[in-house]
Amino acid sequence: MAIPLAATVVLACLTGCSSADRVPGEHPLPTVVPSAAPSASSSAAPSASSSAAPSAFSSAVPRHDAALPDDVPTVAAPVRITVDRVGIDQPVRPEGVDATGEMALPSDPAVAGWYRYGAGPASGTGSTVIAAHVDAVGYGIGPFAHLVDVPAGTPITLTDAAGTTTQYAVTTVSLLRKTGVPWPSIFDRDGPRRLVLVTCGGDFDTTTHHYLSNLVVTATPTN
Template sequence: MAVPLAAVVVLACLTGCSSADRVPGGRSLSTDGASSAPAAPVPVAPSPAPSAFSSAVPLRDAALPAEVPAVVAPVRIAVPSLGIDQAVRPEGVDPTGAMALPADPAVAGWWRFGSTPSSTSGSTVLAAHVDAVGYGIGPFAHLVDVPVGTRVTVTSADGTTTPYAVATVDLLAKTGVPWASVFDHDGPRRLVLVTCGGEFDTATHHYRSNLVVTATPL
């Protein structure tokens, strides 16, 4: 899941998982030329800054199945033991071809082209910024300390609640996240929570890792 950065730091901080004050997972929530004549300067395009999730969403066949089941979107996620209780809204693809996220870290995004809690297979992906300038620390920052077995509840638009238990908690370098598995449609039914974490890169104003929490239905 990627979130693009603009060239300027302020917008970069607003759109990325960034903070100079706190680092979840780090426990600090705070040419050489032959001619003698001077060569004319050669314009060099700026290098793009790394995105918050570092990977485009895996591509799939766009053909629709014979029957398209009704989609009941998740609208809220709660982890009572960590004080997490936040709204969830559907998100699609951003201009870079990666999953978009709400700007406010207090709101999680649901990958609306994937599975839902009522699906019989695949992962329901919920993601949020860990923090953002102008908003502060988001609830998903607490996931860095979530113990295996912790209960997570997702409420859907029809009022149905689906309980899960945390199975795995992985802090992975952004370039090492198995995104095809995160966005899986066909594997076992599960919930996947994603945010940023690890060390904070002051040059790019992004965290260097993603925290990926997987939970299985109870």
């Protein structure tokens, strides 16, 4: 995997999915279910990659400078995520960061993005981060809108480019204000092996066309 030659880059936060002027589901989301997510320090490193509008981010949220690692191991990319309980079965494609220094996402909510400078399903440590828009103008509501309905213990399956499947079980579902999301922990490359799914949720600001919160689902491998 090629790494751009640069001393520092901006590690961005998933901060605000653009959307139509409606909130999918229109029902309350949980604050935390059922236990705290693992905490770890961040060492993820993005690269230059772009994605079409709408943007998933807001410059109002602080960003963190992150030094590029000396070595980013090559791992098989996840290509599909399945959560049978809520009908999620969608492709996943690798993403880096866009021209503004923020994690890029596929513009279509039916396609999820994997943070390719972080861990993958076969990695021994760190977070495999997969994110998607909850909805988007011109596309409608995406599959990740259903993550609000997953309870602890829900099975999740990731299939990678090598055809290997990794099974996970949901441990936490948290709705967090965008200014309070622990991004260093979410993008951690050295802590416990886990899957982190991120989308938008909560109240919708019709002025900025951004959601005010992120829905963060963590899951631990079972195989």
